[in-house]
Amino acid sequence: MTTADLLGKILQIVMGLVVFAAIVGLLIFFIDKAPKRGRDYWQLVGFLAPAMILLAIGLIYPAIRTTGLAFLDKQGVFSWDNFVWAFTQPAAVRTLINTIIWVLLVPTLSTVLGLAYAVFIDRSRGERVFKALVFMPMAISFVGAGIIWKFVYEYRSAGREQIGLLNAIGVAFGGEPVQWLQTDPINTILLIVVMIWIQTGFAMVILSAAIKGIPTEQIEAAELDGTNAWQRFRNVTIPGIRGALVVVLTTISIATLKVFDIVRTMTQGNFNTSVIANEMYTQAFRASEIGRGSALAVILFVLVTPIVIYNVNVLRKQREIR
Amino acid sequence: MRSRVNRRLIAGVAAVGIAALALAGCTGDIADDGETGDCGPYEQYGTFDGASVTISGTILDLEADRLVESWKDFAACTGIDISYQGTSEFEAQIAVLADGGNAPDIGIVPQPGLLQRLQAGGWLIPASDAVVANIDQWWDPAWKAYGSVDGTVYAAPLMASIKGYIWYSPSEFADKGYEIPKTLDELTELSEKIAAEGDHQPWCVGLESGEATGWPGTDWVEDYVLRLSGPEVYDQWVTHEIPFNDPAIVEAFDAVGDYLKNPDMVNGGFGDVSTQISEAFQTAGLPILDGECSLHHQASFYETFWNPDGGTSNTVGSDGTVYAFLLPPENEGDPQAVTGGGEFPVAFRDAPEVEAVRAYLSSDTWANIRVGLGGVISANKGVDPDNASSELLKQSIEILQGDTTFRFDGSDLMPGAVGADSFWKGIVAWVGGQSTQDTVDAIEASWPSS
Numbered sequence A: 001m002t003t004a005d006l007l008g009k010i011l012q013i014v015m016g017l018v019v020f021a022a023i024v025g026l027l028i029f030f031i032d033k034a035p036k037r038g039r040d041y042w043q044l045v046g047f048l049a050p051a052m053i054l055l056a057i058g059l060i061y062p063a064i065r066t067t068g069l070a071f072l073d074k075q076g077v078f079s080w081d082n083f084v085w086a087f088t089q090p091a092a093v094r095t096l097i098n099t100i101i102w103v104l105l106v107p108t109l110s111t112v113l114g115l116a117y118a119v120f121i122d123r124s125r126g127e128r129v130f131k132a133l134v135f136m137p138m139a140i141s142f143v144g145a146g147i148i149w150k151f152v153y154e155y156r157s158a159g160r161e162q163i164g165l166l167n168a169i170g171v172a173f174g175g176e177p178v179q180w181l182q183t184d185p186i187n188t189i190l191l192i193v194v195m196i197w198i199q200t201g202f203a204m205v206i207l208s209a210a211i212k213g214i215p216t217e218q219i220e221a222a223e224l225d226g227t228n229a230w231q232r233f234r235n236v237t238i239p240g241i242r243g244a245l246v247v248v249l250t251t252i253s254i255a256t257l258k259v260f261d262i263v264r265t266m267t268q269g270n271f272n273t274s275v276i277a278n279e280m281y282t283q284a285f286r287a288s289e290i291g292r293g294s295a296l297a298v299i300l301f302v303l304v305t306p307i308v309i310y311n312v313n314v315l316r317k318q319r320e321i322r
Numbered sequence B: 001m002r003s004r005v006n007r008r009l010i011a012g013v014a015a016v017g018i019a020a021l022a023l024a025g026c027t028g029d030i031a032d033d034g035e036t037g038d039c040g041p042y043e044q045y046g047t048f049d050g051a052s053v054t055i056s057g058t059i060l061d062l063e064a065d066r067l068v069e070s071w072k073d074f075a076a077c078t079g080i081d082i083s084y085q086g087t088s089e090f091e092a093q094i095a096v097l098a099d100g101g102n103a104p105d106i107g108i109v110p111q112p113g114l115l116q117r118l119q120a121g122g123w124l125i126p127a128s129d130a131v132v133a134n135i136d137q138w139w140d141p142a143w144k145a146y147g148s149v150d151g152t153v154y155a156a157p158l159m160a161s162i163k164g165y166i167w168y169s170p171s172e173f174a175d176k177g178y179e180i181p182k183t184l185d186e187l188t189e190l191s192e193k194i195a196a197e198g199d200h201q202p203w204c205v206g207l208e209s210g211e212a213t214g215w216p217g218t219d220w221v222e223d224y225v226l227r228l229s230g231p232e233v234y235d236q237w238v239t240h241e242i243p244f245n246d247p248a249i250v251e252a253f254d255a256v257g258d259y260l261k262n263p264d265m266v267n268g269g270f271g272d273v274s275t276q277i278s279e280a281f282q283t284a285g286l287p288i289l290d291g292e293c294s295l296h297h298q299a300s301f302y303e304t305f306w307n308p309d310g311g312t313s314n315t316v317g318s319d320g321t322v323y324a325f326l327l328p329p330e331n332e333g334d335p336q337a338v339t340g341g342g343e344f345p346v347a348f349r350d351a352p353e354v355e356a357v358r359a360y361l362s363s364d365t366w367a368n369i370r371v372g373l374g375g376v377i378s379a380n381k382g383v384d385p386d387n388a389s390s391e392l393l394k395q396s397i398e399i400l401q402g403d404t405t406f407r408f409d410g411s412d413l414m415p416g417a418v419g420a421d422s423f424w425k426g427i428v429a430w431v432g433g434q435s436t437q438d439t440v441d442a443i444e445a446s447w448p449s450s
Helices: A003-032 A039-070 A081-088 A090-121 A127-139 A142-153 A165-172 A186-212 A216-224 A229-240 A242-257 A261-266 A276-286 A290-321 B002-024 B040-045 B061-070 B072-078 B090-099 B112-120 B129-138 B141-146 B170-176 B184-197 B215-238 B247-260 B273-278 B286-290 B300-305 B352-361 B364-373 B391-401 B416-431 B436-446
Strands: B052-057 B081-086 B106-109 B160-162 B165-168 B323-326 B337-342 B344-347 B405-408
Touching (some): A090 A276, A090 B436, A127 A186, A142 A165, A186 A229, A216 A229, A242 A290, A276 B090, A276 B416, B040 B352, B061 B081, B106 B112, B106 B352, B112 B344, B165 B170, B165 B300, B337 B391, B352 B364
Parallel strands (some): B052 B081, B052 B106
Antiparallel strands (some): B160 B337
């Protein structure tokens, strides 16, 4: 690209920005000058409309179109074929089963581990440091985490130098190297470990804050009643953080349902590790089976919706209590 | 209050501006310095004032530089400003771009299946008479068919590659008295002989290739279908006139399985049969250099992988450290049949300058210039084999120009759901122990109904 081209492009961008600023300025000006009667209404429309239009273009229209595509075959005729495929083809069924395994294991294990950790380090010396240690994986992207763990599971055939941590340890103790990521079904579990590693920190931070919100009087009262630590945990702590538990469980469930990056970077869905979001991309863009990809997207949407509704309801109830 | 609003607005606008500037810096155009050579060969294409053509494709890095180099004189003489952009996401994105009206003028499509899909979308411009005339003059009719849909020609082939080479060490063959096999049975005998010597397995195989894991195995099966059952059955197979679980395909799978699923035959230098799926195809042939295996099945492009750390310590040639022979026919004296690949520059914009560029790319002039720049071959019959940059590429051009049956890589011709998904996954499961019948049945079931 020559300097003249570059200057031309910069000029274009500047012009575009000026036009954008002028339109926004005009809009604000006219809203400000709206008639006194119904000014609230005009302001509401003026400020909400851009967001609503963008939402319609970027979210609602694609959702409707995807749903439509899911019910069309390649000739554009209505058919159930894509859903029949998703629920009968062994490879596709395996994708659904894998997703269910993910959703069962990741939220429960992350929450249990996060809760246990939060309880054990509560009010201990160096609590902040312990928290930071577990929370840090949250700062790593899923792709980054996938690449890190891929090295942990890396396999080299017996006799060669093991560059994967897990196999290096195994071989050092006289074992045989294992093809961790290629061996079904252990590979799905090993991918799940990565997600748990990331999400435990999230669960721990939220639950730790909730635990600190339990009034000390309640715990002291329970102590005076002669309860042991487990009874206090069961009967005071857990009810006290129920709202936070629901939020953590549902948030992680949704993140798990749409997990894509970890599978994509570590196995690309090979060796029976695929999940819905990964298969959706593979079908739509690599296999050019738009209908099948759309059908999987719709299934994913249907699975996520009840969790979102439940989550919103719980949050609303909590707000009412306060 | 008013001034605070304004300040926020300015800050927002400034942030957007910086982001836009940063994005503008990402355009990957390659500048040409406008050097002009002899314009004689380019007069027939005419001259254009201020016309520009954009090209996009999967060709990257050094290969992209050579591609740009190959049309530099053409661009300078005709006045067409050609800009090329290579992206590894081309295959996944081109249909989306075309659908949104943002396709490049020319897209270099590496698979006939993708060409058909783009045609079905109604985005492609048929090739001009000049391009069709070039195809008729310079290419085998099989190639013309791969660039056509329902009898309409949409693109001429560009470059080519040959699959089905078997790499070996010439010095090892000389020392141990191995002969280059002339039939598939002789290949089996040679493999068994090497295996019987007991110090290593004859073959090394690597099927790992990221999301495309399994494709080197599909090449094996395609080569065997073409050799055992002939081009007619091969054509019926890739177009689904016979099912994927036809006995002819089962026979080819089983013949390949005698190597890939046999612990005596694989996996030299790596371990047992299961190591094939975790060994990257890029490095899988290297144990030949250490004498840990003797044979490796891979396409002509594998030439570039023999020096993984750079340098030139390993040479490819009949007197070099490694060389390759073509997987032989079933019976001695049968005509040679090869599978391979190539690209097709399809047009998305109907304009004289676009067709001029396409006509040039389909000419023998371009093919000779590009082959002369090194690293690739073309199936254009006007190419002088002596222009090839290596002994192997020269041999490959002679194979393509000789009395050879050529068939495009089968998985590239099949629908994406099979050729870029279930066939690859099927190979992985099959090498992992699944029976041949279960494997072909599963792939057959995944074939799209329409």
